[in-house]
Amino acid sequence: MADRPKTTEPAQRRLSPRKRQRILRGVQYVILVAAVVALALWANWPSLAQNFARLDIAELMLPDLFTVALLNTIIYSVGGFAFSFVFGLILALMRLSTVGPYRWLATLYIEIFRGVPALLVFLLILFLPLALQGFSVPFGTYGQAILGLGLVGTAYQAEIFRAGLQAVPKGQTEAARSLGMSATRAQFTVVVPQAIRIVIPPTTNQFVSLLKDSSLVLFLGVSGQYVELTKFGNDMASTHANATPILVAGLTYLIVTVPLGYLAGRLEKRKGTSR
Amino acid sequence: MTHAIEIKDLHKHFGQNQVLRGIDMTVEPGQVVCVIGPSGSGKSTLLRCVNLLEEPTRGKVLVEGVEVTDPDVDIDAVRRRIGMVFQQFNLFPHMTALQNVMIAQQRVLKRGKKEAEAVARENLRKVGVGEKCDSFPGQLSGGQQQRVAIARALAMDPSLMLFDEPTSALDPELVGDVLAVMRQLAEEGMTMLVVTHEMGFARQVADRVVFMDGGVIVEDGPPAQVIGDPQHERTRTFLERVLHPEE
Numbered sequence: 164m165a166d167r168p169k170t171t172e173p174a175q176r177r178l179s180p181r182k183r184q185r186i187l188r189g190v191q192y193v194i195l196v197a198a199v200v201a202l203a204l205w206a207n208w209p210s211l212a213q214n215f216a217r218l219d220i221a222e223l224m225l226p227d228l229f230t231v232a233l234l235n236t237i238i239y240s241v242g243g244f245a246f247s248f249v250f251g252l253i254l255a256l257m258r259l260s261t262v263g264p265y266r267w268l269a270t271l272y273i274e275i276f277r278g279v280p281a282l283l284v285f286l287l288i289l290f291l292p293l294a295l296q297g298f299s300v301p302f303g304t305y306g307q308a309i310l311g312l313g314l315v316g317t318a319y320q321a322e323i324f325r326a327g328l329q330a331v332p333k334g335q336t337e338a339a340r341s342l343g344m345s346a347t348r349a350q351f352t353v354v355v356p357q358a359i360r361i362v363i364p365p366t367t368n369q370f371v372s373l374l375k376d377s378s379l380v381l382f383l384g385v386s387g388q389y390v391e392l393t394k395f396g397n398d399m400a401s402t403h404a405n406a407t408p409i410l411v412a413g414l415t416y417l418i419v420t421v422p423l424g425y426l427a428g429r430l431e432k433r434k435g436t437s438r
Numbered sequence: 439m440t441h442a443i444e445i446k447d448l449h450k451h452f453g454q455n456q457v458l459r460g461i462d463m464t465v466e467p468g469q470v471v472c473v474i475g476p477s478g479s480g481k482s483t484l485l486r487c488v489n490l491l492e493e494p495t496r497g498k499v500l501v502e503g504v505e506v507t508d509p510d511v512d513i514d515a516v517r518r519r520i521g522m523v524f525q526q527f528n529l530f531p532h533m534t535a536l537q538n539v540m541i542a543q544q545r546v547l548k549r550g551k552k553e554a555e556a557v558a559r560e561n562l563r564k565v566g567v568g569e570k571c572d573s574f575p576g577q578l579s580g581g582q583q584q585r586v587a588i589a590r591a592l593a594m595d596p597s598l599m600l601f602d603e604p605t606s607a608l609d610p611e612l613v614g615d616v617l618a619v620m621r622q623l624a625e626e627g628m629t630m631l632v633v634t635h636e637m638g639f640a641r642q643v644a645d646r647v648v649f650m651d652g653g654v655i656v657e658d659g660p661p662a663q664v665i666g667d668p669q670h671e672r673t674r675t676f677l678e679r680v681l682h683p684e685e
């Protein structure tokens with residue numbers, strides 16, 4: 164708008180840009196209202212409510228919805244997140260190492276686990292005891308779920324850390340080294356703390372991503388005390404031949420993910436203004 | 439007596455780019471040597487070769503008789519005795535001024551927290567930012583940041599200091615404060631190697647001025663000679679441009 168030259172002649176033939184914009188906005192509102200009215204008229208509300216919004220069924224989900232399903236979702240994703248945070252940092256440091264083989268190994272891992280579907284990793288974990296005789300993942304289902312989420316999360320978290328480490332100016336390392344710090348000490352007292360600050364917003368998003376991926380635990384064939392939100396909703400939906408539990412499970416995810424997404428946005432903004 | 443710094447036939451190449459092409463110079467203990475020269479002449483590279491932030495391609499650098507270019511030398515131990523001040527300050531932004539000055543004392547010299555804090559406060563007061571101990575670098579002016587950076591280097595009890603254009607990133611009205619601190623250091627007998635464009639400072643404070651151009655030392659002598667009565671055409675042209683930029 165600002166770079167358009169102001170027209171001096173009165174608007175006779177053509178509408179001024181401002182007027183045209185107002186009309187365009189009016190048209191958008193008309194389309195919206197028409198769509199809403201059409202939906203309201205054509206939708207079969209009683210049937211929809213019957214299938215998706217049965218409060219009595221929703222009530223049956225309590226309290227297990229929170230005490231078992233949501234709790235497990237959080238255990239799986241927090242566990243997987245902790246795993247990927249630690250190994251992601253190690254992998255990022257390897258990726259930036261001056262030792263070639265470390266770099267290659269890290270790159271290989273990152274490319275593989277970002278390149279295949281997370282579901283595939285879960286299926287593979289399921290087959291681990293078959294492939295390696297006598298091997299079993301410790302802590303049973305919790306162990307398997309956290310391992311699966313952790314293996315995948317590590318690859319993404321490593322890339323987040325790498326970007327964060329590289330965003331710290333080189334002068335920081337030089338200042339630390341010129342004070343007599345070893346390369347390792349400079350890295351951990353000066354570079355890593357700053358990198359962690361930089362990566363907080365993308366890491367929050369990555370956690371949300373893991374939280375959603377925790378639904379893949381469904382494919383580990385869990386039941387009973389191990390079910391998480393998606394599995395729980397799906398089981399309840401099957402039992403009652405009704406979609407309401409799935410909708411409720413979805414809403415429960417949103418209770419956690421929406422505030423986290425909002426938080427990440429806030430942190431991102433704050434990072435932009437500070438310094 | 440050993441030289442504070444001795445540089446012999448120093449060469450530094452960045453790929454095909456020959457930045458330093460045979461530098462020979464010495465700095466005696468207690469001397470202040472200013473390095474001047476046009477942009478790209480290799481002044482920063484020379485300074486960075488002294489504490490091995492850059493690895494020389496050829497030649498020797500000795501600091502207090504210790505050959506820093508020897509692969510067997512503990513470079514971290516040598517750097518502890520060489521303070522460095524950068525054009526861009528390079529303070530640690532996630533630490534307060536006090537923490538900036540304490541961290542290397544604690545982690546490198548293994549001083550206790552109490553002692554490190556006392557030394558830090560003392561040095562911050564000395565450079566005139568004693569009341570800014572709890573401020574983060576982002577809350578300080580450029581001049582204050584640079585003085586914190588000087589305090590950070592001094593807290594390590596260095597036996598010599600390197601300055602790479604310490605006032606070039608500062609607003610003109612803040613330059614004086616930093617130069618005053620450096621002048622005080624010089625009077626106290628600190629050995630200093632200073633890359634600068636501040637001709638007034640070089641003339642009044644330096645024992646020697648070194649003029650570099652194209653990776654070699656063109657002129658090396660007392661300021662009255664190098665700045666006051668340059669012997670080489672290149673030095674004259676450079677000084678002409680620095681001292682009378684409008685003409």
Ligand SMILES: Nc1ncnc2c1ncn2[C@@H]1O[C@H](COP(=O)(O)OP(=O)(O)OP(=O)(O)O)[C@@H](O)[C@H]1O
Pocket residue numbers: 452455457475476477478479480481482483484
């Ligand atoms: N790390 C590096 N990699 C490649 N080239 C470099 C590097 N550092 C410096 N150079 C090159 O070396 C030359 C001299 O750089 P140097 O920074 O030493 O000059 P200077 O005299 O300090 O200049 P200025 O007054 O602009 O700071 C320049 O051409 C620069 O491009």
Ligand SMILES: [Mg+2]
Pocket residue numbers: 481482483602603
């Ligand atoms: Mg320079």
